[in-house]
Amino acid sequence: PAATEVLYAIGAGDRVVGSDKFSNYPDAALKTPKLDYSKPDPEAALALNPDLVIMATRQQEQAKQFRDLKMTVLYLEEATTIEGVYENITMFGQLTGQDAQAQQIVANMRQRVDAVTSKLTAVSKGTRVFYEVTTDLYTASPDTFIGSTLKLLKAENIAAGATSKFPQLTAEAVISADP
Numbered sequence: 144p145a146a147t148e149v150l151y152a153i154g155a156g157d158r159v160v161g162s163d164k165f166s167n168y169p170d171a172a173l174k175t176p177k178l179d180y181s182k183p184d185p186e187a188a189l190a191l192n193p194d195l196v197i198m199a200t201r202q203q204e205q206a207k208q209f210r211d212l213k214m215t216v217l218y219l220e221e222a223t224t225i226e227g228v229y230e231n232i233t234m235f236g237q238l239t240g241q242d243a244q245a246q247q248i249v250a251n252m253r254q255r256v257d258a259v260t261s262k263l264t265a266v267s268k269g270t271r272v273f274y275e276v277t278t279d280l281y282t283a284s285p286d287t288f289i290g291s292t293l294k295l296l297k298a299e300n301i302a303a304g305a306t307s308k309f310p311q312l313t314a315e316a317v318i319s320a321d322p
Contacts, residue, residue, distance in 0.1 A: 144180075145221065146197045147172050149232050152248055155239040161191040185209050195238070224291040225256060260295060269297035273312075273322040280312045 147166035150159050156171055163180040166172045178187055181201055185208045188196055196216045198206050209216045217238075222228045229249045236245020263269075272293055274283050283289035284305040293300045301320035302310055 144168070145228075145231075146199070146219075146235070147175075149235050150239070153232065153236050153239065153241040153244040155235070155241050158194075158239065160193050161188065185212050185214070189214060221288065223286060223288050225252075225288075225295065228288070229253070256295070263297050266297045269299055271301055271320065271322045272298040273301050273317050273320065276309060280314065280317060281309050282312055284308050284310060 144163060144165045144167070147159060147162045148168050150156055151169050151172060156169070159172070159175055161176040161178055162172055163183065164177045165180050166175065166177075176187075176191060178184060182205065183198075183202065185205070188209065189212050193214065196209050196214050198209070198216055198218045200219075200221045203218060206216045206218045219231065222231055229252065232245050232249050232252075233242075236242040274289055274293065276282055276289075282302045282305075283293075283300075284302045284307065285291065285294060285300050287308050290300055290302070301317065301322050302312065
């Protein structure tokens with residue numbers, strides 16, 4: 144979904160021939176043929192005749208199947224920091240010839256992030272936070288984009304020290320952490 148949104152934002156949305164089922168923004172992305180996110184069907188993708196297939200972390204094991212069908216695949220680990228997001232936007236701008244639009248989006252994003260973080264310079268220790276990813280208490284560790292954003296905001300993530308990127312906490316652990 145992130146790649147889809149970026150492509151539309153930089154003005155390359157008219158070249159998106161298909162997207163995953165979670166790509167729901169902007170509204171135009173809803174009209175693209177949909178593929179499964181976790182296990183996209185290579186033949187269904189091939190039928191869309193893409194110039195480039197963008198695959199993310201969860202799809203790593205499938206990239207070979209797409210390449211075996213002679214599709215050009217760009218495999219990207221999802222960005223875990225805002226800087227990584229800026230780099231991806233810039234790269235998509237270069238790949239699509241929408242470099243100026245991508246640079247403008249990155250500049251606007253930097254300005255907005257700086258406007259928020261500049262107000263936090265005097266904060267030495269932020270609020271303890273439980274970021275609820277799902278209602279069954281999955282959360283985001285500091286090693287994720289969400290976690291790095293909480294750190295940028297000087298929030299104390301109660302999932303610090305987790306052994307996975309998206310651990311499931313118990314209700315007792317959340318209560319004990321006292322966010």
